[in-house]
Amino acid sequence: xxxxxxxxxxxxxxxxxxxxxxxxxxxxxxxxxxxxxxxxxxxxxxxxxxxxxxxxxxxxxxxxxxxxxxxxxxxxxxxxxxxxxxxxxxxxxxxxxxxxxxxxxxxxxxxxxxxxxxxxxxxxxxxxxxxxxxxxxxxxxxxxxxxxxxxxxxxxxxxxxxxxxxxxxxxxxxxxxxxxxxxxxxxxxxxxxxxxxxxxxxxxxxxxxxxxxxxxxxxxxxxxxxxxxxxxxxxxxxxxxxxxxxxxxxxxxxxxxxxxxxxxxxxxxxxxxxxxxxxxxxxxxxxxxxxxxxxxxxxx
Amino acid sequence: xxxxxxxxxxxxxxxxxxxxxxxxxxxxxxxxxxxxxxxxxxxxxxxxxxxxxxxxxxxxxxxxxxxxxxxxxxxxxxxxxxxxxxxxxxxxxxxxxxxxxxxxxxxxxxxxxxxxxxxxxxxxxxxxxxxxxxxxxxxxxxxxxxxxxxxxxxxxxxxxxxxxxxxxxxxxxxxxx
Numbered sequence: 001x002x003x004x005x006x007x008x009x010x011x012x013x014x015x016x017x018x019x020x021x022x023x024x025x026x027x028x029x030x031x032x033x034x035x036x037x038x039x040x041x042x043x044x045x046x047x048x049x050x051x052x053x054x055x056x057x058x059x060x061x062x063x064x065x066x067x068x069x070x071x072x073x074x075x076x077x078x079x080x081x082x083x084x085x086x087x088x089x090x091x092x093x094x095x096x097x098x099x100x101x102x103x104x105x106x107x108x109x110x111x112x113x114x115x116x117x118x119x120x121x122x123x124x125x126x127x128x129x130x131x132x133x134x135x136x137x138x139x140x141x142x143x144x145x146x147x148x149x150x151x152x153x154x155x156x157x158x159x160x161x162x163x164x165x166x167x168x169x170x171x172x173x174x175x176x177x178x179x180x181x182x183x184x185x186x187x188x189x190x191x192x193x194x195x196x197x198x199x200x201x202x203x204x205x206x207x208x209x210x211x212x213x214x215x216x217x218x219x220x221x222x223x224x225x226x227x228x229x230x231x232x233x234x235x236x237x238x239x240x241x242x243x244x245x246x247x248x249x250x251x252x253x254x255x256x257x258x259x260x261x262x263x264x265x266x267x268x269x270x271x272x273x274x275x276x277x278x279x280x281x282x283x284x285x286x287x288x289x290x291x292x293x294x295x296x297x298x299x300x
Numbered sequence: 301x302x303x304x305x306x307x308x309x310x311x312x313x314x315x316x317x318x319x320x321x322x323x324x325x326x327x328x329x330x331x332x333x334x335x336x337x338x339x340x341x342x343x344x345x346x347x348x349x350x351x352x353x354x355x356x357x358x359x360x361x362x363x364x365x366x367x368x369x370x371x372x373x374x375x376x377x378x379x380x381x382x383x384x385x386x387x388x389x390x391x392x393x394x395x396x397x398x399x400x401x402x403x404x405x406x407x408x409x410x411x412x413x414x415x416x417x418x419x420x421x422x423x424x425x426x427x428x429x430x431x432x433x434x435x436x437x438x439x440x441x442x443x444x445x446x447x448x449x450x451x452x453x454x455x456x457x458x459x460x461x462x463x464x465x466x467x468x469x470x471x472x473x474x475x476x477x
Contacts, residue, residue: 003467006416007435013413014436016327020342025319027346028353032312191453195441227460234457 004220008205076118080132102150106160109147110167113140117167120174129178129185131192137171138196142203149207161215172222179229184240187233194226315356319349322365325438326372332436333376333390335397344379348372364443399428419469427462434459 078088092112099108120133144164151157175193179186201219204211326348331341351371352359359367373390380388399421420428433439433447441459445452 003416003463003470004435006413006470010413010416010436011324011328011438014328014331014336015324016342016345017338020327020345021323024323024342024346024349028315028319028349031350031353032315187453191441191456194456227456230453231457231460234453 004201004223005205005216008202076115076122079119079123080136081123102147102152103156106144106147106151106157109140109144110160110163113137113144113164113167116140117170117174120171124174124178129182129189131189134171134175134189134193135196137167138193138200141168141200145200145203145207145211149210157210161211165215165218168219168222172225175226176229179233183233183236187230187237190226190230190233194223194230197223197226311356315353318352318356318359318361318368322368323349325365326368329369329372329437330376332398333393334379340379344375348375351375364446365439366443366446369437369439369443394432398432415470415473416466419466419473422469423462423465427458427465430455430459431462431466435463 075088078084092115096108096112099105116133116137120137123129123133141164144160148157148160148164151160175186175190178189197219201216201223204216204219323345327341327345330344330348331338334340334344348368348371352368355371376393377388377390380393399417420431423431430444433444434441439447441452441455444450444455448455
């Protein structure tokens, strides 16, 4: 039973009608035209940007011709922290521009995802970890799923999705390794990863007609696994903070406070300890505070 | 002249992006607080975006969704205040329109959604509020962290645990049936 899926269906049920969406936007556009601070759109900026974008193509071709691009392209050691990473990225974009059919697009995007996972493995093998590589994987994952959903042949689609799942599972394995090595550092990374993986889930749900139910469910299971991992890391952090707190209390009991101050170490904060941690209990002030004005000020 | 026009064009695009990002969330927020009535939700959502447009100069994108949700909340409160003829808090509206038997009945046609709202309605208030904000209204953890003045990590763990409770209650209901 997937509660998140039910919530998603509930949200979908409560989505605005397309006619309403369009009608409201038309009304707002009319309002904008009559307002002094908003004018009709001008296309000059867009045109300039488009010209600049086309100008970037010869630059990429030049880099390719020099051979640097080819070196960067094939090398998994070239990760995002490497100076040649932008070149690698540009070459991939050029390759992507020549992919025309949905089947080729799906294969290309899956290949990109596999490359990103390989890069993360390289980064972790160097003893580093942060959320950026996982962000890249999630982006590639989303694109690969969207591309796979466009493939007409069910057999090809299943084969592509099997590869996507394989890479996604490899990603989770790397994260498990990061969590095992340094749980406290991993907590933040895992939070970012879960957020991005929820976007991947949304993407899968968008294509729920093309994908089979278990192909959507795999992603839900993956998120639950990551959440359990994050909880584990969070518990480790809490335990460590508690240990520090206890140590400080013990130290405070052992040493008499200095003569100049009647307060123990860390005095000034309520409770006397220098380590303060908010409990996860919830008591937001804003929702319960009635606001008389309809529009809040920006500095609120 | 070109600079002025470009700046205005940017404003136009900025508002278009803002509209795209928040229309669904705001509509949903209103929909569940007006007894799942489409027409009323559409009218109130329109009012909210007209107000947002009129005051768009004061919008600070770095502050997340709080700005537009505050407009939405106040507009919903005003709607019910006019109806009841007295001051009313958003919590009372939520109790009456979302989690009371009347509110849940509005979802009668969607049986599993009704069960979901029932499971949610028996959660402790704080947990229910967090799950509603995250999974129905669609607040991001960053927005929630600012609202509750808590760390996003702690909220994620709390939301995850609350979700587990919803799941357990749904399972309990399914077993009973």
